[in-house]
Amino acid sequence: MYTGKHLAAAQDVLVVTINYRTNIFGFPGIPGEAQNLGLRDQRAAIEWVRDNIASFGGDPEKIVVVGQSAGSISIDLWSYAYSDDPIISGFWSMSGNALTRPVSGPELVQDNFQLVSDAVNCTKASDQMACICEVDWKDLRDAASSLPSFTTDNPLRSWPVFSPSQDDELIFGDYANRSKKGQFAKIVSEALFSF
Numbered sequence: 001m002y003t004g005k006h007l008a009a010a011q012d013v014l015v016v017t018i019n020y021r022t023n024i025f026g027f028p029g030i031p032g033e034a035q036n037l038g039l040r041d042q043r044a045a046i047e048w049v050r051d052n053i054a055s056f057g058g059d060p061e062k063i064v065v066v067g068q069s070a071g072s073i074s075i076d077l078w079s080y081a082y083s084d085d086p087i088i089s090g091f092w093s094m095s096g097n098a099l100t101r102p103v104s105g106p107e108l109v110q111d112n113f114q115l116v117s118d119a120v121n122c123t124k125a126s127d128q129m130a131c132i133c134e135v136d137w138k139d140l141r142d143a144a145s146s147l148p149s150f151t152t153d154n155p156l157r158s159w160p161v162f163s164p165s166q167d168d169e170l171i172f173g174d175y176a177n178r179s180k181k182g183q184f185a186k187i188v189s190e191a192l193f194s195f
Contacts, residue, residue, distance in 0.1 A: 004016075004017055018041075018046075020041035020042050021037055022038055022070075022160075023141065023162045024116060024141070024143075024144035025137070025141075027109065027162045029109025029110045029111075030113055030129070031110045035169075035171075039077065042078070046065065046088065063088045063089055063090075064088065064090040067094065068094040068096075069095055071096075072096030073096040076097040076098040077171060079091070079184045079185040080098060080172060080178055080185075083184050086185035088187060091187065098175040099175055103165065103166045103171055103173050103175075106165055106166060109161075109162065112161050115147060116144050117131075117132060
């Protein structure tokens, strides 16, 4: 179902898949630094598609983004973050939106970053970021994974500790209010929900 070659074979479309950073690598919560790097990766990838898809026979005016679960949430967050310049002309959202999960505040993700910094012995370094950059990525991943996930009202689901957080640039804390005010990109949406 998620293999792009099947969709490309069935329809007159080009399918482009992207990678982006997740967990502490995409949403680190580093104090004083840009937040939500994973979402910035997504933007850079879509800009690349816009700038290059014609070379592959595609139309940069007809970019449709597809996402499922966390990817679906990302797509909806995109429509608010880039309301004036979404680049895309449509999105296909499967099982998730901006209201699906609570938005973490900046203090919480910064506290979690400090816990990871403690775990890899970088908190007391004279240059904490230089120290973190020297830590093997697997050790950072393991330190981040050791923090307990956020529980929800669903016993089968929890939220990752390092995920999109409110920065009032890409992620906001008032999506219901923004929706009422029409503060989102006016693009075609297809929502599919899986149960």
